[in-house]
Amino acid sequence: METESEPYIRLATLRQLHQVVADLNTARSLADTLQAVADGVIAGLGFDLSAVNLVRPDGDLVVAAVGGSAGAEALMAGRVGSRCSWERRLSMGDRWGDLRFIPYSEGWVLDDDDVPQWHTSGPAPRFPDEWHPMDRLFAPLYAAGASGGELIGVISVDKPRNGRRPGAWGREALQVYAFHAAVAIGNARLRGNMQRALLRLEREQQALRASEESFRQAFEYAPSGMAIAEMGGDQHGRLLRTNDALCRLLGRPASAMRRFSFSDLVHPEDIGTLLRTSAEGGRAELRLARRDGSYVWVSLRNSVVADAADGPRFLLTHVEDIEERKRHELQLAHRASHDSLTGLPNSAELRARLAARLCATPPRPGGGYDEEAASPGGAGAGGVYVDAAGHLHGFDDFECFGTPPPAESVPFDGHVHTIPPNEDSNADDGHKGLAVLFCDLDGFKSINDRFGHHAGDAVLIEVARRLTNGVREGDTVARLGGDEFVVLADGLGRADAQDLAVRLRNAITPPIRVDGRAVRVGASFGIGWAGCGMSAEEVLHSADQRMYIEKRSRSKERRRAG
Incomplete structure (x- = not known):
């Protein structure tokens, strides 16, 4: 993350961050998710070493995944650090938002505690923000992603590739990543619970009543929205049952929800996305309508619940509120494309807007169109046409406009060409x-x-x-x-x-x-x-x-x- 003020570096970091966050949701199990969290720090945040310390039921933290070094993994994986040692670490050092940074000058007191670590000694830093081998940086993971929730783990990072302590942009990126990592771990646990519940429904017919109760509790008390919909027949897609979390999210009572299907609630622009997620394992991000008429961004994950004899019976949908994540994405995108002092579009955004208006086809001086560009092998590949105002156009299929093309014109490609005024004359010829x-x-x-x-x-x-x-x-x-x-x-x-x-x-x-x-x-x-x-x-x-x-x-x- 060198030269963090450069917009193109921020955009590259943003793309990498979005990619590794997306990868968190593709893991099939909790173990895969934890390893994806550790590997994502290496791939997207500019560190060469990371570890995910997960809170166990007894409160201690175990090193559940290590990324970046096979040697560090062999040394640390599976080792346990006590809760009191970790609480001591998280109360020390500098607070960078939700992050905790313990500089080498303070961290020597931690050398003999029971937390697994790989730190080695080294010379004093040559400049103020140089990373020292004994520096420690932790990103706590909280349930529901918010810092006020229950601690579920800690990400430890080391060896930044640029040799410097993270600046403001790097810290913000690590905090955003930790937020999504906590959500992904919670979702992995939830998916694991749901999968186990569904397996019990299939394999334990003799304990059907107990299995149904287990499923009911997992469904009703899930922190994210859950819904069951019909499959097949005239009522395909109609909601049969919704949990309290989904009703609260959409501001609708359960009795009213049973009158709808997701196609009735989805934003008109997202209906195509919804239809593409009907198959088993389908997943999409779209907007659903609240009772007050507003829309909320959600992530839908579908699972087909089948009967061994009768085939598919209903569709189980997990609905996750991602409004906050979308807001963070918009904020990060705005920061990357706008000047931090004035709030105006920055150099990169200016060039992008300008380039969007330009194409590679130059107009002929004095109007008309470029015959080479209009030819099938030319840059226009479909032709160009000059309107009465002097704008150069191209089109592929004029019939779609309902009128035949002019006799002297060629097929239209839909692009309105930008033509500068005549620079050879001082007179204003009226060209815009x-x-x-x-x-x-x-x-x-x-x-x-x-x-x-x-x-x-x-x-x-x-x-x-x-x-x-x-x-x-x-x-x-x-x-x-x-x-x-x-x-x-x-x-x-x-x-x-x-x-x-x-x-x-x-x-x-x-x-x-x-x-x-x-x-x-x-x-x-x-x-x-x-x-x-x-x-x-x-x-x-x-x-x-x-x-x-x-x-x-x-x-x-x-x-x-x-």
């Missing part, structure tokens, strides 16, 4: 395009130098606010880095773009109050135009160069500084 305004603040460095970075940050936040208020809904204002901003505004002519640049410059120049003093910055704008056939980098470079031309052309007296 995607304007890219590159903004660089004038005099910002002097504010940083004179008043400090706190004042500079306040100026950047205020400039971001003024730029956002100065554009239309649907336009993009992004912070490229430092004191550089970029505005994407579609549907503008050349005069419109010039007017927008003037309005935004005038919005920026009024004084900004920072810590009781008024400071001022100016702004230089360069206007570029995006067009298909260009890359995002080419578009931004073009606007950047025009900004510098504009900056040099304006006299120093007209550029306001703090």
Whole structure:
């Protein structure tokens, strides 16, 4: 997790974290889940060594899984540490949210306790955040995933690959992973209980009444939602029975739930996903309707309960509330794609939005379409067509629109091409395009130098606010880095773009109050135009160069500084 401030590193870490979290739910047993938890730390969080310590019924913790080192596994697997020793460890050191970090300078008192460990001595760190071999980092696992629940285990990690103590992003990733690991372990235990109950129903016909009671209790008192639905016939999918957890989740009484099937409750956009999970072992994440009309994200896992003689009898569905996980995913995705200071889209998000508007097919100068691209072997592979407004289109099957294609046109591919205005003429020909305004603040460095970075940050936040208020809904204002901003505004002519640049410059120049003093910055704008056939980098470079031309052309007296 080196250079954690880099958005692309955060996105890579987020993808890895999502993958290892998804892998937790594919394990078939509790033992597989515990090993998946240990291996996920190695694969997704940047550590070379991990161990999962699971709370036993007597309260002590046993090393249930080790990842990253066969030698450490041979040394530690199956060994037990007392509960009092673990409670001592979790009460020491630094609290990083739910994490516990014990630096080597404090951890020497733990060398002789009974907790299995692999730590070795080493030289003093060369710099403040260097990882020492005797440093200890623990991620407690709590029932239901929340820190206020019952302790069910502890993840121990060591040997970060970058040789440094985790920063804020690494800590957050480890905490999120520990949250999902605790949920996965709880679900594995629940699935194990349910499977044992179902096996008893099949194998112990002579104790059917006891088996049914065991199943009833597991069903009714399960912490996650459970439902039984009919299979086959006219009533296929109708809910026969729901537990209290599912009724509370959806805000509906059990008597009302029996009037529905999951297809009646699922979000319209998720009906296809629900139908694909009807088979045995089907699993999906979708939204179900609450009584108040809102929707909640859930994970559905289906199991077919069969009779040896009559075949499938009903469908048992496990419904897990994943609203919190989805919220965490959205928060992490937002952090990875937005600037932490101003809240604007960051450089990576800007390039992604810009690239989404561009394709590799360049328009011909003066309108029309590229014959090579329109040919079957060309980049258009399906053809292109220029509408009356000068936009370049392509299509595969014009008949789906209900009207025949123009005689001179070729099949349509559905993409609306972005065409820049004619740069060879100073006149505004009325063409509308995607304007890219590159903004660089004038005099910002002097504010940083004179008043400090706190004042500079306040100026950047205020400039971001003024730029956002100065554009239309649907336009993009992004912070490229430092004191550089970029505005994407579609549907503008050349005069419109010039007017927008003037309005935004005038919005920026009024004084900004920072810590009781008024400071001022100016702004230089360069206007570029995006067009298909260009890359995002080419578009931004073009606007950047025009900004510098504009900056040099304006006299120093007209550029306001703090």
